[in-house]
Every structure is written in C-alpha cells, then in structure tokens.
Amino acid sequence: MKSVTIYDIAREANVSVATVSRVLNNSAPVKESTRRRIMEIIERNRFQPNALARSLLKKxxxxxxxxxxxxxxxxxxxxxxxxxxxxxxxxxxxxxxxxxxxxxxxxxxxxxxxxxxxxxxxxxxxxxxxxxxxxxxxxxxxxxxxxxxxxxxxxxxxxxxxxxxxxDEAKGAEMVVRHLIELGHRDIAFLGGLEYMSTTRVKIRAVRKVLKEHGLELAPDRIKYGDFSIQAGKTLMDELLASPRRPTAVICVNDFTAVGAIKSASEHGLGIPDDISITGFDGTPLSEAVIPELTTVSQxxxxxxxxxxxxxxxxxxxxxxxxxxxxxxxxxxxxxxxxxxxxx
Amino acid sequence: MKSVTIYDIAREANVSVATVSRVLNNSAPVKESTRRRIMEIIERNRFQPNALARSLLKKxxxxxxxxxxxxxxxxxxxxxxxxxxxxxxxxxxxxxxxxxxxxxxxxxxxxxxxxxxxxxxxxxxxxxxxxxxxxxxxxxxxxxxxxxxxxxxxxxxxxxxxxxxxxDEAKGAEMVVRHLIELGHRDIAFLGGLEYMSTTRVKIRAVRKVLKEHGLELAPDRIKYGDFSIQAGKTLMDELLASPRRPTAVICVNDFTAVGAIKSASEHGLGIPDDISITGFDGTPLSEAVIPELTTVSQxxxxxxxxxxxxxxxxxxxxxxxxxxxxxxxxxxxxxxxxxxxxx
DNA sequence: TCGTAAATTGTAACGGATTTCATTCTGCTT
DNA sequence: AAGCAGAATGAAATCCGTTACAATTTACGA
Missing domain, CATH: 3.40.50.2300 (Response regulator)
Incomplete structure (x- = not known):
C-alpha cells in the first residue's frame, strides 16, 4: 500500500524533487512547460504531498x-x-x-x-x-x-x-435580575449549576448584587445547586416547589436547566409566566424551541x-x-x- | 523555541537514540539502571516525542x-x-x-x-x-x-x-405509522426533510407502504418538504394547517421539525395530542425536553x-x-x- | 559570437523519531 | 582463565517533504 511520493513524481518527470516542490508550492519560478508536465503527472497519479513530512520540517x-x-x-x-x-x-x-x-x-x-x-x-x-x-x-x-x-x-x-x-456573564445575570425586578418580582430563586464552578458563582454574585441594590436578598434556601442538565433543572425545581412559599421567579444557570424547570412547573400545574417566571442562560436554539419560549441571556x-x-x-x-x-x-x-x- | 528531541535526551544520558527509543516504547529490554537514568532525564526535560516524526515512519x-x-x-x-x-x-x-x-x-x-x-x-x-x-x-x-x-x-x-x-429508518417509520393507525388515525401527513435526500425518501416510502397495507394513502398534499430545522417545521405546519381539512396526525422527519410543528400547532390553538398528534424522529434529548414530550423513533x-x-x-x-x-x-x-x- | 545577468534546475542537509543489523558487555560454564 | 550464549547498546538507514546554496541554461546586448 505504498503511496506516491514526491520522488516518484520527480523521477517520472525527469526533474529533481526540488522542482516538483516548487511547482507544488509556487515557491519559485518554474519554466511553464516543465510546470505543465509535472502537473500532469501529479494529477494522473493523484499525488498529494504528505502533510506529516512537511509539518515535521516546517514546525x-x-x-x-x-x-x-x-x-x-x-x-x-x-x-x-x-x-x-x-x-x-x-x-x-x-x-x-x-x-x-x-x-x-x-x-x-x-x-x-x-x-x-x-x-x-x-x-x-x-x-x-x-x-x-x-x-x-x-x-x-x-x-x-x-x-x-x-x-x-x-x-x-x-x-x-x-x-x-x-x-460578561455577571452583566448578563444582572440584566436578568433587573428585568425581573421591573416586572415586580421580589422573591427570586437561583437554580442549577455546580457550586464550585465559577460560571455558577459569578452569576449568583451578580444576582445578589442587584437584589441588594433594591433592598432584597437571595436567601440560602432560594439557591439550589445541581449540575447543568435538563434533569437537574427538573429535580431542583421539584424541590423548590416543595417549599411552603414558592418564589415568583426563577433564574436558571443555563437553558437546559430552565427547560427542566419549566417541565417541573408545568407538572405542578403552574402556568408560565402567569404563576411563575423562569429564565434561561446562553440563548441556545433550544430556548426558542421550547414552550413557552424562554427569556434568556444570549451569549x-x-x-x-x-x-x-x-x-x-x-x-x-x-x-x-x-x-x-x-x-x-x-x-x-x-x-x-x-x-x-x-x-x- | 526549539523543543527537546530524542537526541538531546540521548546525549545527556550518554546513550544512543535507539536506547532512548526503547525506553520510550518498551520495545526491547534495557538495563534497569539505564532505564531509570533515562526516565529521569526525560521527565526533568518534560520531553514528549514528536508524533509527526513517528507517524511519518510508521505510516x-x-x-x-x-x-x-x-x-x-x-x-x-x-x-x-x-x-x-x-x-x-x-x-x-x-x-x-x-x-x-x-x-x-x-x-x-x-x-x-x-x-x-x-x-x-x-x-x-x-x-x-x-x-x-x-x-x-x-x-x-x-x-x-x-x-x-x-x-x-x-x-x-x-x-x-x-x-x-x-x-433501519424504514422500519422506524413503519413503527410510527402503525402506532398512529392503532390510535385510530386515518389522515396522516408527513412533514419536513429535503425531497432529494434519502433519509426523507426512505421514510416516506415506508409510510406509504404501511398506509397501503391498511387501505390508506399518503396524498401529495399531505407531504410538505422543507429542510430539517425547527423553523422549517413551524413554517410547514403553518401551511398544513391552512388547508381546509387538517390531518389528525403528523409524522415529522426529525425531532427538530417536530418541535417546530408543535409550536405552530400550539399557536393555532390546537391541543397536542388532543387535537392533533405529532411525532419526531431521532430521539434526541430535545424530544424529551419539549412540552408535550415527543413520541419519537430513537436511533x-x-x-x-x-x-x-x-x-x-x-x-x-x-x-x-x-x-x-x-x-x-x-x-x-x-x-x-x-x-x-x-x-x- | 562571446560575456554576463537572469532564469531554471539540481544537490544535499535537515526535521525527529523507529528499527534492523552489528557490536560490545555480561555472567556463567568448565 | 578461556569460551560462549544471551543481554544490552550503538550505527545508520528510512520515512517524505522543504530549502539554502550551487550549478547549469537561456537570453540578450555588444
């Protein structure tokens, strides 16, 4: 299964490999007739230079x-x-x-x-x-x-x-919170994300900051950590809805968890957004596909x-x-x- | 920015490159003391063999x-x-x-x-x-x-x-049709997919076959071609619902188009599956995320x-x-x- | 027709590994 | 202590391109 090399081409064309290389890369002038002859042979043999050899040399x-x-x-x-x-x-x-x-x-x-x-x-x-x-x-x-x-x-x-x-995820999270506060929400929860990951932390910090600006806070029981999957969103939302007083809005760490949250809320007979508002993050196509369409932060x-x-x-x-x-x-x-x- | 080579290692260890190579690949016995000495030098220099050179030779x-x-x-x-x-x-x-x-x-x-x-x-x-x-x-x-x-x-x-x-996409499509027929559906439509693609053709052929077995047919106006996107699903479903008599079930070429179809149907005030049944294909996570969860063929x-x-x-x-x-x-x-x- | 610059083409080193074959050490037997 | 098998190691070819430098042609003016 030996493949054609530049040497094979050179031999058949009665030139040196240097000339073939020059034709290949246009790296130096070659007489038009020679070029054509070499090109013909290259094409007939379906020769393609070995990228490994080239890379080895050119680094x-x-x-x-x-x-x-x-x-x-x-x-x-x-x-x-x-x-x-x-x-x-x-x-x-x-x-x-x-x-x-x-x-x-x-x-x-x-x-x-x-x-x-x-x-x-x-x-x-x-x-x-x-x-x-x-x-x-x-x-x-x-x-x-x-x-x-x-x-x-x-x-x-x-x-x-x-x-x-x-x-700027912090800014994105801030935008979401502001949006919810403008809609009159005062009891907001944060859902999803691994606690030790910075993408989670950054968002939570931003949420806290904006809430504080409005004299509000993010109580510990309003944060539900998990991972970033649809399943997590669903499970965590189930937990959240099990609590005596449920929040009026939930900020999810990403679109996946938001979809899970929506499923959970629906199953609990809640209307979205009438009974509870839910937001996603990332702006994946999924956010547009789901019903209701997700309010989200697009990156x-x-x-x-x-x-x-x-x-x-x-x-x-x-x-x-x-x-x-x-x-x-x-x-x-x-x-x-x-x-x-x-x-x- | 020269990187360390097997020669550098060999020189420092006072051996030949062959020996270093043998240590690297365990391709032949090397005296234990030599091996350790070489290993130490390799690690100290953070040497990693150049895969290009190896590949060039080993093909x-x-x-x-x-x-x-x-x-x-x-x-x-x-x-x-x-x-x-x-x-x-x-x-x-x-x-x-x-x-x-x-x-x-x-x-x-x-x-x-x-x-x-x-x-x-x-x-x-x-x-x-x-x-x-x-x-x-x-x-x-x-x-x-x-x-x-x-x-x-x-x-x-x-x-x-x-x-x-x-x-076996044909079999999958057949299963969907049988399922719908068992549910009593007689007027079934097919939605999405590029007409010239075999994934589309195969499915339509299978649908036709099963319908025929039951004395039914897939009329030309019950096929809506498009591409495989959510958007296509929506648009095509809009078209379908514009027709005087709408089908009771719609088989979509994939989950994406099914999601689009669901959106369209919902916007038209139709309940799923009460007013119309919709199926997907592929069994992507999306099919489980959407509301209502999609009946689909999982590959x-x-x-x-x-x-x-x-x-x-x-x-x-x-x-x-x-x-x-x-x-x-x-x-x-x-x-x-x-x-x-x-x-x- | 000769000389010289410009245009072409060729030679050979190089990149960094693997591997065959040859050579040098070992350790052991007698 | 010599002989020898087997273990350990080394020398050099090879993979297939690119390119610096050298060598050869060609073209054109004098």
Missing part, C-alpha cells in the same frame, strides 16, 4: 485543537461551528477533544496535543471554570502555553496570564469560537493580541417571564 | 476524522460522543469536519484528510444521503477508501461497496458512533468487518400522540 501543522466539556450540550457545538468556519479560511483543521469536564482527561489530551504539535489550543470548561484550581493543573497549561498558544474561552486560570475570550457562542481562532491565529504568527476580549451578553425577553403575581 | 497517525453535515444538530454531537469515547480507549484522536452538507466542502476535507494521512474516516451526511449521487462524487470517496478505511454512517454510496453502519446515535470506530479500528488493522451493520430503531411513545379525534 507547523495547520491544526488547532478545541478542548470542551460536553459536545452534547448545544452551547458548545455552536462555539465549535464558529471556530471551524473561521479556521477553515485560515487553513486550519480541528481536533475536537471532549474532556467530559474531567481534569484527568484534560491532562491526557493536553499531552496528546503536545505530541501532535498542534499549532494552538482553544480551551473551554473543566479546570478553567472552577473557582480554586489546584496549582499543578494550572501549571500544566501554563507550561504547554510556552510552546503552544492557548486561548481560554469563558474561563480563566488564576495568575496564569493566559489569553481569554469570554462573555454569542459562534462569535466566541470565531474570535478564539482569530486570536490564536495571530498568536501563532507572533502577533500581539489583547489579553482579554469581553463579549457583551444580550437579554432576550420572550414568553417565559411576566409580571409578578401575589402568591398564596 | 499511522492515530487519528480518525469524522465528516458530518451539522454539528449544531444535536443528533450529531451524540454520534461524535460515542465515537470519541470508543476511540479514546483505542488511542485515537479525532478531527471533526463540519461540511455543512456541502459537497464542495466535503471534497475539500477529503483532500485535507488524505494529506494528513488520517487512519480512517467516518462519513455522515452530504453526498452519502442523496438519492442519486453524481458518480464523480462517489468515485472520489471510493478512491480515497483504497488507502484509507471509510465507514458510512446512516447513508450509502450506490455501488461503492463501502462499509456502512445505519439505523441510538451514541452506538452508531461507537460501532463506526470499532469497525474502522478493525479495518485499519486489516481485520474483516461486516459490510453492513444495521441498528434497530426503537419507538418511544410519549405525550405527543393520542387517539384520533373526529375533525370538524
């Missing part, structure tokens, strides 16, 4: 890796899609590594990607999303970043000084991916890049929120 | 590529997730190529993957999903498959003899991905693999279908 592979925590969560495909579209134009091919949010898998992948000499890495989820990341896990990424540019999307590694691109996932690749591309080519790029969240008011109603 | 890269039509459609992440989990254990890393269903992009990627010498390719969507694929597009894949194993998932290339893994996307990698792995290692692996669909009856009701 660049034209590959970017994206490490993310869960490709089945619709937010991430959107980020990937943005990244890939930008990357394709720039000549990159993508490794996709699903870490399942597991630090160990992340480390494994980090090692593999280093061996494979990827040109750059886009990192989402996992360790860059926890409040207090163990320093050895930080160090690992920092070490790698010395040779391979790394961009963190929606996360950070304290003290690492790595490049970051993220949505431009596509743009996050696109910008990550853009930055990486500059870094790869030794350019200067801003350490932080912040994307503005956008509040999308739809059908799942409405005026507060007195609760019996 | 295997440990990479598999998945080409798919739309990573933002939740069915595909599920397939990828299955593939990756299986592949990770076998030592593969994954390229993900989103073709957007575009033949040209598919061809581009096919070329790139060949250059990169991937060990195998999992192909979904695009050209393998159309009824009459132009022969040059078929040939392109067949040519590639001579050097690189290819597995087609949920599709085929007529006459190509390529390995296939797919869900085990995770398993498709997993089996694809398994087959590929065997093919890569010269093993024998069945030309076809068929997965059984599973009818999941939930809340979106109910007994037929007389229509005014």
């Amino acid at each position: 660049e592979t034209g590959t970017i890796a994206m490490i993310l925590p869960d490709i089945t969560n619709p937010f991430f495909p959107e980020v990937f899609w943005g990244a890939e579209n930008m990357g394709r134009e720039l000549g990159y091919t993508f490794f996709l590594c699903d870490s399942a949010g597991d630090y160990k898998r992340e480390s494994e992948y980090l090692g593999i990607l280093r061996e494979r000499r990827v040109d750059g890495i886009i990192f989402l989820g996992g360790r860059i999303n926890v409040a207090n990341c163990p320093s050895d896990l930080v160090q690992e990424v920092v070490d790698l970043s010395v040779h391979t540019p790394v961009v963190l999307v929606n996360g950070q590694l304290a003290g690492s000084g790595l490049h970051r691109i993220f949505t 431009n996932a596509y743009e996050l991916g696109k910008l990550a690749v853009e930055s990486l591309h500059k870094l790869i080519n030794g350019g200067k890049v801003k350490k932080q790029t912040v994307l503005e969240p956008r509040l999308i008011v739809r059908k799942s929120t409405g005026p507060a109603k007195k609760v019996c | 295997e890269t440990g990479t598999i590529a998945m080409i798919l039509p739309d990573i933002t459609n939740p069915f595909f992440p599920e397939v990828f997730w299955g593939a990756e989990n299986m592949g990770r254990e076998l030592g593969y890393t994954f390229f993900l190529c989103d073709s957007a269903g575009d033949y040209k992009r598919e061809s581009e990627y096919l070329g790139i993957l060949r250059e990169r010498r991937v060990d195998g390719i999992i192909f979904l969507g695009g050209r393998i999903n159309v009824a009459n694929c132009p022969s040059d597009l078929v040939q392109e894949v067949v040519d590639l498959s001579v050097h690189t194993p290819v597995v087609l998932v949920n599709g085929q290339l007529a006459g190509s003899g390529l390995h296939r893994i797919f869900t 085990n996307a995770y398993e498709l991905g997993k089996l694809a990698v398994e087959s590929l792995h065997k093919l890569i290692n010269g093993g024998k693999v069945k030309k076809q692996t068929v997965l059984e669909p599973r009818l999941i009856v939930r809340k979106s279908t109910g007994p037929a009701k007389k229509v005014c």
Whole structure:
C-alpha cells in the first residue's frame, strides 16, 4: 500500500524533487512547460504531498485543537461551528477533544496535543471554570502555553496570564435580575449549576448584587445547586416547589436547566409566566424551541469560537493580541417571564 | 523555541537514540539502571516525542476524522460522543469536519484528510444521503477508501461497496405509522426533510407502504418538504394547517421539525395530542425536553458512533468487518400522540 | 559570437523519531 | 582463565517533504 511520493513524481518527470516542490508550492519560478508536465503527472497519479513530512520540517501543522466539556450540550457545538468556519479560511483543521469536564482527561489530551504539535489550543470548561484550581493543573497549561498558544474561552486560570475570550456573564445575570425586578418580582430563586464552578458563582454574585441594590436578598434556601442538565433543572425545581412559599421567579444557570424547570412547573400545574417566571442562560436554539419560549441571556457562542481562532491565529504568527476580549451578553425577553403575581 | 528531541535526551544520558527509543516504547529490554537514568532525564526535560516524526515512519497517525453535515444538530454531537469515547480507549484522536452538507466542502476535507494521512474516516451526511449521487462524487470517496478505511454512517454510496453502519429508518417509520393507525388515525401527513435526500425518501416510502397495507394513502398534499430545522417545521405546519381539512396526525422527519410543528400547532390553538398528534424522529434529548414530550423513533446515535470506530479500528488493522451493520430503531411513545379525534 | 545577468534546475542537509543489523558487555560454564 | 550464549547498546538507514546554496541554461546586448 505504498503511496506516491514526491520522488516518484520527480523521477517520472525527469526533474529533481526540488522542482516538483516548487511547482507544488509556487515557491519559485518554474519554466511553464516543465510546470505543465509535472502537473500532469501529479494529477494522473493523484499525488498529494504528505502533510506529516512537511509539518515535521516546517514546525507547523495547520491544526488547532478545541478542548470542551460536553459536545452534547448545544452551547458548545455552536462555539465549535464558529471556530471551524473561521479556521477553515485560515487553513486550519480541528481536533475536537471532549474532556467530559474531567481534569484527568484534560491532562491526557493536553499531552496528546503536545505530541501532535498542534499549532494552538482553544480551551473551554473543566479546570478553567472552577473557582480554586489546584496549582499543578494550572501549571500544566501554563507550561504547554510556552510552546503552544492557548486561548481560554469563558474561563480563566488564576495568575496564569493566559489569553481569554469570554462573555460578561455577571452583566448578563444582572440584566436578568433587573428585568425581573421591573416586572415586580421580589422573591427570586437561583437554580442549577455546580457550586464550585465559577460560571455558577459569578452569576449568583451578580444576582445578589442587584437584589441588594433594591433592598432584597437571595436567601440560602432560594439557591439550589445541581449540575447543568435538563434533569437537574427538573429535580431542583421539584424541590423548590416543595417549599411552603414558592418564589415568583426563577433564574436558571443555563437553558437546559430552565427547560427542566419549566417541565417541573408545568407538572405542578403552574402556568408560565402567569404563576411563575423562569429564565434561561446562553440563548441556545433550544430556548426558542421550547414552550413557552424562554427569556434568556444570549451569549454569542459562534462569535466566541470565531474570535478564539482569530486570536490564536495571530498568536501563532507572533502577533500581539489583547489579553482579554469581553463579549457583551444580550437579554432576550420572550414568553417565559411576566409580571409578578401575589402568591398564596 | 526549539523543543527537546530524542537526541538531546540521548546525549545527556550518554546513550544512543535507539536506547532512548526503547525506553520510550518498551520495545526491547534495557538495563534497569539505564532505564531509570533515562526516565529521569526525560521527565526533568518534560520531553514528549514528536508524533509527526513517528507517524511519518510508521505510516499511522492515530487519528480518525469524522465528516458530518451539522454539528449544531444535536443528533450529531451524540454520534461524535460515542465515537470519541470508543476511540479514546483505542488511542485515537479525532478531527471533526463540519461540511455543512456541502459537497464542495466535503471534497475539500477529503483532500485535507488524505494529506494528513488520517487512519480512517467516518462519513455522515452530504453526498452519502442523496438519492442519486453524481458518480464523480462517489468515485472520489471510493478512491480515497483504497488507502484509507471509510465507514458510512446512516447513508450509502450506490455501488461503492463501502462499509456502512445505519439505523433501519424504514422500519422506524413503519413503527410510527402503525402506532398512529392503532390510535385510530386515518389522515396522516408527513412533514419536513429535503425531497432529494434519502433519509426523507426512505421514510416516506415506508409510510406509504404501511398506509397501503391498511387501505390508506399518503396524498401529495399531505407531504410538505422543507429542510430539517425547527423553523422549517413551524413554517410547514403553518401551511398544513391552512388547508381546509387538517390531518389528525403528523409524522415529522426529525425531532427538530417536530418541535417546530408543535409550536405552530400550539399557536393555532390546537391541543397536542388532543387535537392533533405529532411525532419526531431521532430521539434526541430535545424530544424529551419539549412540552408535550415527543413520541419519537430513537436511533441510538451514541452506538452508531461507537460501532463506526470499532469497525474502522478493525479495518485499519486489516481485520474483516461486516459490510453492513444495521441498528434497530426503537419507538418511544410519549405525550405527543393520542387517539384520533373526529375533525370538524 | 562571446560575456554576463537572469532564469531554471539540481544537490544535499535537515526535521525527529523507529528499527534492523552489528557490536560490545555480561555472567556463567568448565 | 578461556569460551560462549544471551543481554544490552550503538550505527545508520528510512520515512517524505522543504530549502539554502550551487550549478547549469537561456537570453540578450555588444
């Protein structure tokens, strides 16, 4: 199963490999007649140069890796899609590594990607999303970043000084709270998210801040931690509704949990938004698909991916890049929120 | 930015590169003291062998590529997730190529993957999903498959003899129709899907077949073609409901369009399933999230991905693999279908 | 027709691993 | 202490491109 090499082409065309290479890359002038002759032979043999050999010498592979925590969560495909579209134009091919949010898998992948000499890495989820990341896990990424540019999307590694691109989630959460307060809600709960993850903490902190501005607070029993799944949303909402006095509005950590919350509320015979308002976060297509359509905070996932690749591309080519790029969240008011109603 | 090579290690340890290589791969016995000395130096220098160099010589890269039509459609992440989990254990890393269903992009990627010498390719969507694929597009894949194993998932290339893994969609569609007929439905419509795609055709053919068995038919005005998006489902359902006599049940080409159909029906004031039954296809998490929960045909996307990698792995290692692996669909009856009701 | 600059083309080193075959150590037998 | 098998190690070829530098042609003016 030996495949055709540049030597085979050179031999058949009675030229040196250098000339064939020049035809291949247009890297130097070649006599028109020679070029045509070589081209014909290349095409007839369906020759395609071996990217491994080229990369080995040029020390660049034209590959970017994206490490993310869960490709089945619709937010991430959107980020990937943005990244890939930008990357394709720039000549990159993508490794996709699903870490399942597991630090160990992340480390494994980090090692593999280093061996494979990827040109750059886009990192989402996992360790860059926890409040207090163990320093050895930080160090690992920092070490790698010395040779391979790394961009963190929606996360950070304290003290690492790595490049970051993220949505201002705090601002997004604030917008949601303000929206609910304007609708007259005074008893608001927060639902979903792992307690130790920063995406959860940041939102809760923001909610607290705005509530405080209005003389309100987020009582401990109005926070229900869980994970980010539909199932969690449902379970947590069940719990919340079991309490004697139920809140008039619930802010969910993401669209998935909001969908679960809606299911639970419906099953309890509550009308949305008449009896209770529910909000999501992320603005995935799902938020528009569900009934009632979700009021949510849209983060431009596509743009996050696109910008990550853009930055990486500059870094790869030794350019200067801003350490932080912040994307503005956008509040999308739809059908799942409405005026507060007195609760019996 | 020179990185550490096996030569650097060898020099520092006062041995030849061969010995270092042997330590690295356990490919031959090395004296224990030497091994320890070398290991220490490797670790201290954080040396990781260059996968490009190894691959160049060994003619295997440990990479598999998945080409798919739309990573933002939740069915595909599920397939990828299955593939990756299986592949990770076998030592593969994954390229993900989103073709957007575009033949040209598919061809581009096919070329790139060949250059990169991937060990195998999992192909979904695009050209393998159309009824009459132009022969040059078929040939392109067949040519590639001579050097690189290819597995087609949920599709085929007529006459190509390529390995296939797919869900028996016809059977799935039949199950849905039987279910609806048992519920007393006589006027059933089919909604969504591009007319020229085989996934659409196969389903419609199956629906026709079963209806015919019961002396019923699928009239032309009971078929609404479109694409596979939520939006399409909504628009097409709007059209359908504009007709004088509306069907009592609607079979949608996938879960996305079913969600759109539900939205449309709700907006028209119809109760589901009281006024109209709606079914999905694929069994994505979305089908469970939506209200009412969708009756749908589940194809085990995770398993498709997993089996694809398994087959590929065997093919890569010269093993024998069945030309076809068929997965059984599973009818999941939930809340979106109910007994037929007389229509005014 | 000769000389020289410009246009083409060729030679060979290099990138970083693996592996075959040859060589040098060991330790043990007698 | 010599001989020898088996263990440990090394030398060098190989994979397939790119490119610096050298060598050869070609073209054109004098």
